Amino acid sequence: MYDDNLDIVREVINIGIGEAADALSRLVNTRVIIKTPDICIMNAADVHDYIRKEMTSLSVYISQNFKEMIKGKTILFYTKECAVSLLNAICGQTMKTSSLTESGIATLNEIGNNIMVTCMSEISNQIDARIWFDLPEVTVEISENYFQNLLNDLKELDKAIVIKSEMRIKEKDIQGYLFILLSFEDFNLLIQGLWKKINTASS
Template sequence: MTELERDIIREILNIGLARAADSFAVVAQEKVLLEVPSLDLLESEDILLQVKEYSANHAVIQSDIRGDFTGTTLMFFSGQHVQRLSRVCLRMQVSDSVQVNELQESLLLEISNIITGALVTQLANILKARIYGAPPCTFNGDTTALMSHLVPSESLQPLIFSIITHFSDHGNSVELPLMLFFNRATFEKILNIIRGYDFLGKQLAGA
């Protein structure tokens, strides 16, 4: 992957994430700031370490991407997010905790569905791909199953789009980490699309 290809992929993600951030802002009733996504190729051990670190103090929602591409998103809701969203969307006064009840879990699932849906729709439009988001579910912390889903062969490496969005609440920035995983086969498809078309000149200009 050349630096130009890396920049194009990052810009494609920026476009998709901007729509996702707008969708989240409507739900959260607050301004959402988007950090430029980083793009890294990591070993499986490094991936698992990152996921475990976030999972230790966040409520985690998983959504799979299916169709022409195979991927997964993990959204990490902090206790501050759970507290804020419960107050805004459910009219519930709760403590700052990632221990959620059934109603709060349903809310987080719906928010993840909205954000992932907005992202996947934009990616499908830009890349001219038939992809869709599967119904989200609560991530149970089984990183082995996650890796098996993404990397059926130990000889392959997945591509991680590491994305952080910031939810601003009265001037206090609270991170809402969103990890986007694509396997190598999907990454190769994306690169082939970019290499076979004047992406920067035509597709992104139209978006």
């Protein structure tokens, strides 16, 4: 049953990330390649170090909280070079990699909102649940404070779920990572909602 649960969640998350990739593809007008997401169940206290290790080479992140039936956080990570290349691909501008202007950050905010809301809305639709989204936040140059504050909402929990997927725009050599962070409790709610929908459909 454990493997069945992971398989069904992975399938639904694939659908959500696939929709997010389609949204990004429409923005850049070229194909976006995604990898099968990694789903890691770990002690909540270990997520800080895991994220920090995974993201040591990246310096721009767009984060967004969601809540209601399930709650958690989505985060898009890019290097500064990839973030600028993404802006150039969408806006048709030529920027220096050393410059990420206020207007560029605002555009990244809109891009992240589009991608992350599309992803989580599709996942919530699979269990007929409605979720609400906070406004996304863009941060350039990840600091130690970021890692310290990343999981404030999960610090009281025993277990947490980290879902990681790579999104690559091959033609433009742009690579980013989409993370979904859930508590173990919310992960189980997602599983229960999926099984309920499956059983209802088959009855």
